[in-house]
Amino acid sequence: MDNKVTLQEIKDSIVEKTGDSKIFVDTFIHELLNIIKEGLQRDGQVNLSGLGKFKLKWVEIQNARNPITGETIEVPAHNKIIFKPEKKMRIFVNRKFNHLTSKEITVKKVNTPKINEETIMKESIIYGQNDVPPNPNEKNDDLSEDKKKKYIIPIIGIIILLLILLLLFLFLNKKKDKNDSPIAPKLTIVDSTQTTVDSTETDKDKDTEIEKEEKEEADVSDDMVYNETSIIHKVKAGNTLWSLANKYYNNAPLWPNIYRKNLENVIEPDIIFPGMVIEIPNLEGTGHALTKQDSFNIAEGYYLSYLAYKKFNLKDAKNYLRIAKRFNTTVEENKK
Amino acid sequence: MTTNELITILAERLECSQVEAKNTLEKTTETFKEIIGKENSFSLPKLGTYSVVKRERRKSYNPSKQVHLMLPVKNVLHFKASTFFKDEVKNWRKK
Numbered sequence: 536m537d538n539k540v541t542l543q544e545i546k547d548s549i550v551e552k553t554g555d556s557k558i559f560v561d562t563f564i565h566e567l568l569n570i571i572k573e574g575l576q577r578d579g580q581v582n583l584s585g586l587g588k589f590k591l592k593w594v595e596i597q598n599a600r601n602p603i604t605g606e607t608i609e610v611p612a613h614n615k616i617i618f619k620p621e622k623k624m625r626i627f628v629n630r631k632f633n634h635l636t637s638k639e640i641t642v643k644k645v646n647t648p649k650i651n652e653e654t655i656m657k658e659s660i661i662y663g664q665n666d667v668p669p670n671p672n673e674k675n676d677d678l679s680e681d682k683k684k685k686y687i688i689p690i691i692g693i694i695i696l697l698l699i700l701l702l703l704f705l706f707l708n709k710k711k712d713k714n715d716s717p718i719a720p721k722l723t724i725v726d727s728t729q730t731t732v733d734s735t736e737t738d739k740d741k742d743t744e745i746e747k748e749e750k751e752e753a754d755v756s757d758d759m760v761y762n763e764t765s766i767i768h769k770v771k772a773g774n775t776l777w778s779l780a781n782k783y784y785n786n787a788p789l790w791p792n793i794y795r796k797n798l799e800n801v802i803e804p805d806i807i808f809p810g811m812v813i814e815i816p817n818l819e820g821t822g823h824a825l826t827k828q829d830s831f832n833i834a835e836g837y838y839l840s841y842l843a844y845k846k847f848n849l850k851d852a853k854n855y856l857r858i859a860k861r862f863n864t865t866v867e868e869n870k871k
Numbered sequence: 872m873t874t875n876e877l878i879t880i881l882a883e884r885l886e887c888s889q890v891e892a893k894n895t896l897e898k899t900t901e902t903f904k905e906i907i908g909k910e911n912s913f914s915l916p917k918l919g920t921y922s923v924v925k926r927e928r929r930k931s932y933n934p935s936k937q938v939h940l941m942l943p944v945k946n947v948l949h950f951k952a953s954t955f956f957k958d959e960v961k962n963w964r965k966k
Contacts, residue, residue, distance in 0.1 A: 539910075539912075539913075539914070540906050540910055540912075540913040540914075542914075542915070542916055545902060545903075545906065545913070548902045548905075549895070549898055549899055549902050552898045552901070552902065553894065553895055553898050555895065559885070559887075559895075560895070562885060563881070563885060563892075563895055563899075564899070566881055566884050566885060567877075567881065567896070567899070568915065568916075568917060568918050570877055570880055570881060570884075571877075571918070572956070572959065574872030574876075574877065575872075575960065576963055577872065578872045580872065581872045581877070582872065582873050582874055582877075583874060583877070583900070584874040584900070585896075585897060585900030585901070585904070586900050586903060587948075587950075591960065591963070613960075613961045613962070614960045614961055614962075614963050615960075616919075616950075616952040616956065616957065616960055618919075618950035618952075620948040620950075624904070624948060625947075625948065627904060627907075627908070628907065628923055628946050628947065628948045629945055629946045629947070631946060632943060632944050632945055632946060635943035635944065636943065637931075637940045637941060637942045637943060638940065638941045639938055639939065639940060639941075640930065640939040640940065640941050641939070642939045
């Protein structure tokens with residue numbers, strides 16, 4: 536409000552309306568304000584018809600906090616002025632929005648726990664009755680049986696439907712792969728990823744895999760070939776070095792070990808493209824129990840990724856150097 | 872203190888009839904109202920400032936009926952007492 540209304544303007548407009556002298560209006564307003572104060576002091580409340588109600592409120596001692604410095608300050612007990620506008624005044628001020636009314640809203644979150652509570656209560660009551668008195672068991676059993684029947688019929692229906700669907704799926708799968716037995720080799724692959732398998736088994740796996748790759752490239756989730764030292768993985772959409780490390784090592788922060796081997800293909804470690812062929816070196820230990828050589832390799836990988844990020848002027852590049860140091864120190868500790 | 876008491880005291884001090892005092896009081900409140908309608912705020916020296924404040928629409932909950940409500944936008948008349956008035960009032964004893 537840049538155009539502030541001065542007291543003089545207010546007085547002038549009153550003079551226009553009433554036709555009294557200026558001096559009279561001047562003294563009138565002066566006295567009015569004085570009387571409001573006096574009335575507050577005397578009764579603690581002043582009604583001014585046409586405007587509202589002034590009131591005094593007593594506030595007890597309270598602790599306040601300065602939000603900037605954090606100090607606690609004791610605010611002494613004091614009186615507080617409250618002004619409540621008249622109803623006419625409130626309606627006048629709110630004349631723009633008086634036509635608006637409050638509306639009911641439905642909120643889902645509140646309704647669900649109520650139902651749960653009720654059901655739990657009912658169940659607990661029934662169990663309680665069953666435990667203590669032996670005679671009225673029959674009535675309660677009838678009630679519970681009726682309820683059970685109500686529940687059991689739809690549940691059985693659902694189970695039958697699921698079974699039918701399962702059977703249908705199995706039949707369809709059998710029709711697709713009549714020559715191969717589809718489920719068994721897949722399971723072996725999963726095992727082979729978790730534990731490094733002997734060379735003879737890997738050979739068999741290779742053969743089956745190659746056949747599969749030729750037949751159904753789209754259906755197999757990840758195309759991979761096993762060597763003794765490393766796994767070769769074809770990148771799919773949604774893959775990251777992080778996710779690959781999580782998959783093959785069961786420990787995502789070991790991703791620089793993969794990056795270290797693929798410096799030529801992967802320019803920035805955050806970015807891999809689908810269709811890329813990535814070599815994933817096997818660890819000497821497991822993902823959670825690294826050998827000295829492993830941790831040294833990972834430290835090297837973190838250092839290389841630090842260099843790569845530094846090229847792209849990333850602010851967080853230093854963090855990778857710190858992590859690399861951490862992996863190196865572990866090596867030193869092991870040596871000691 | 873009611874308005875009638877206020878008017879009698881005013882009439883005594885200004886040495887005029889109560890009817891006159893009542894008329895001028897009504898006119899002053901009217902002018903206040905007009906100013907609020909036009910300018911949204913005005914201040915009375917040594918007493919405080921009146922201003923119109925807009926309250927945005929908000930969610931609320933009626934615990935007795937257990938109903939969630941959306942309250943609409945609202946304009947409210949707000950009074951802020953001046954520091955002079957506050958300091959004066961502060962140390963009056965509780966009654």
